[in-house]
Structures are given as C-alpha cells and as structure tokens.
Amino acid sequence: MVLFERDNEIYRDRDALREDYQPEELVGRDEELRTYQAALQPVINGEQPNNIFLYGKTGVGKTAATKYLLAHLREDAAQYDDIDLTVIFLNCDGLTSSYQIATRLVNDLRSEANQISTTGYPLASVYEMLWEDLDACGGTVLVVLDEIDHVNDDSILYQLPRARANDDLEEAKIGLIGISNDFSFRDDLSPKVKSSLCEQEIHFPAYNAENLRAILEQRGEVAFHDDVLSDEVIPLCAAYGAKDAGDARQSIDLLMKAGDLARDEETDVVTEEHVRRGRRALERGRIKEGINGLTEHGHLVLYALLTLDLEGEAPVRSRDVRPRYTRFAELANRDPLVPRRMRDHLSELAMLGIVSVTERNEGRRGGTYREYALDMDVELILSAMAETVELVGVHDSIAPYVDAGADEEAPTLQDFSNV
C-alpha cells in the first residue's frame, strides 16, 4: 500500500518560500543597496573598510541585503590579485558577551586542530589571540555581527573597529558590520562605540504594500506553478503585510500558509479565501506562542480573567480580577503578586493582543480606569494553558471546554463561592 505520494500540483519549489532561501535579486531596496554598496567600495579599492551599522525592524531585508552584497563583493574581489578578502558572518543570538564573540571569532579563524576553549581565559588574552589570528589571516577581514543587540557589553564593539588605530593589528584591515532590529540598542550605545561602529549607518525602513507585492511576485514565480495563484492572492498578502509591520518574512509565511492550505485541500488554485484562513491560522500560532512565553503569574492572571469573562463579568476592572487571581495563585501554591504587578500582567496580555482594554471615565470628579476583557477564543487560550489548569484545577466555567477524557486526574473546582 502506498502511504506517501508526491504531490506537486501547487508548488514548483516550496523551499523558495523558506527563511533560508537566498533570492538571486533583491527587489524594492534599490536606494539602501546603493548606499550599502558605496559603503563597501573601499574593500575593492584595497582601502581600510568602513564600519557599517544596519538597523531597521524585523524582516525588512537587512540580512538578505548583507548576504547578497557580500556574495557579490567576494566574487568581484576575486579578480584583483592584490585583494585578499575574508568574510566572517556571526549571528549573535545565543552569544551574549564580548568574550563569547571573541572566542567564536578566534575559532572561526583557526583550523579544527587549534580551537580554543570557550571558557577560562582572561578577556585580554582572547583579544591577544584574536589580533594574532587576524594578522596571520591578513588582507581585508569583514566581520558581520547579525543581531548585535544580543551582546550585553560593548567591549568588542569598541575593540574591533579600533584595533588598527590602537596598533593591535599590523597586517589585517578589519571592517565591522553590525546589524540590529532593536532601535534602543543604537540609541543606548556609548558615544565612543557609536562613533567607531556607526561610521556608516544605513536604515532599512519597513516595506510598503507595493514593495511587498514585488517581493512576493518574485518568490511566487519560483515557488508556485504557473496559474496556480489567483489574481488577488499576492495583493492581499502584501496588503496584510503592509498593515501589520511591513515585514517581508511575515508576508512570505502567509503566502506559504495559503499555498499549504490549498495543497492540503487538494485543489489546484490558491484563492483569497486560503489567504484569509492562513492569516487566521498564523495569528493563532503567534498568540499561542505569546501565551507559552508568559510567566506562571501571567498564566494565573489570564486564567482568572478567562473564567470571569465566561461568567459574563467582563469587561472587568483589575481590582475585580484580583480576588479570583489571588485564589487561583493560592490553589497553585504560589504567593500572589501585589496589585500593581498583577496589573502589569494584564497590560502585557493586552500588548500581546490576547486581552482588550477599554479606558473608562468615572465622571467629572473621578479619574480614569481601565477595564479588561478577553479578545481571543477560549479553546485557543486553554490549549496553551494546560499546565496552569492542572495546577489550579478546572473551574466550572471552563468545564464544557475541557475534553472530559483528556485528563481524568485533573481536579474539578466546585466551590468557587468565595471568589
């Protein structure tokens, strides 16, 4: 019996919609690419490279532009005998200190047999090794630090760009390219780091619907068979993308989700309806991830609000959520937070789009206050909160939603008269 059969009615190459796909051309980024290219020109001229700092929100093409231009730079540099170019690309996600970055760079420059341990050396010794290895490498070395805002101390951001001026390097010409989507990171840099790292700053603005359309058309052509996408699919994905955050990654994900839904249904056309449903599914995924990322008290506050909402009590003020939250915290064997901290959790839930907030006015003499209600469907929230429900018990109001056979061990709370 054949269980798996190849289905390629919809996709020509689905991988072209994945994060790791590097498009041959970047569309809608002409101006930024021109500035970036000019900033890299000294490398080809055999001059000391600029330090470059790229910033902009997530998914606006900072990494894609860097990989695209550096691939061309390498290729074009190869035709000049007097240019010896080395590029080291490091994503700083998971690397939080200058020490970790420096040891990674040393190991990237060394052979397998000469790797150093990632702990145990004084920072100054690691820098010494780094300067030696960079000089041994010689030529021009471009170090790209993507997601540079993960690095908590700025020592390396100061040391690397200034290594030559400080006489640490004689042979190698080093250029640092920092990439960040955290705007406060740039603003918080100390003046001395800012002046060396941000020699050339390039801002990548969010994409508008027209940019996103061009990007999606380019991807769509590679990923889908001809005539599979109905006319409204790409404009709709682009319009949603522009409305949300101008993030190309999010728009490409939406196009893929719509394609997957069409494929699962074994239809041979992707329609507007697939996009709309795909958007809802992705949204649910994001919310679920948001709930999963909350702390225990965040879950307890959400559980309290959920039960009040189901009992028809919402919109409800923070002070009226409190008794139930306190009771749930006690049942879970946790010390309840003070009211202000509990309110912070309600605000966080509102920021995630799980809870809606309404500002109310108490009339001429009173101040304003906020009321909270649930803004998400119950099953979705519950599916992300199984552990909390198990810890606290099943409140009467959620009983109809909890699969009876799913967890026979979970206690049921009958007596909520005091909360």
Ligand SMILES: Nc1ncnc2c1ncn2[C@@H]1O[C@H](COP(=O)(O)OP(=O)(O)OP(=O)(O)O)[C@@H](O)[C@H]1O
């Ligand atoms: N101008 C473009 N043309 C084609 N594809 C693009 C363009 N801009 C972005 N993309 C694609 O969108 C996705 C996200 O882009 P990229 O990773 O470069 O964003 P980023 O700005 O570096 O985001 P982050 O800050 O989250 O790392 C990638 O799949 C990339 O190939």
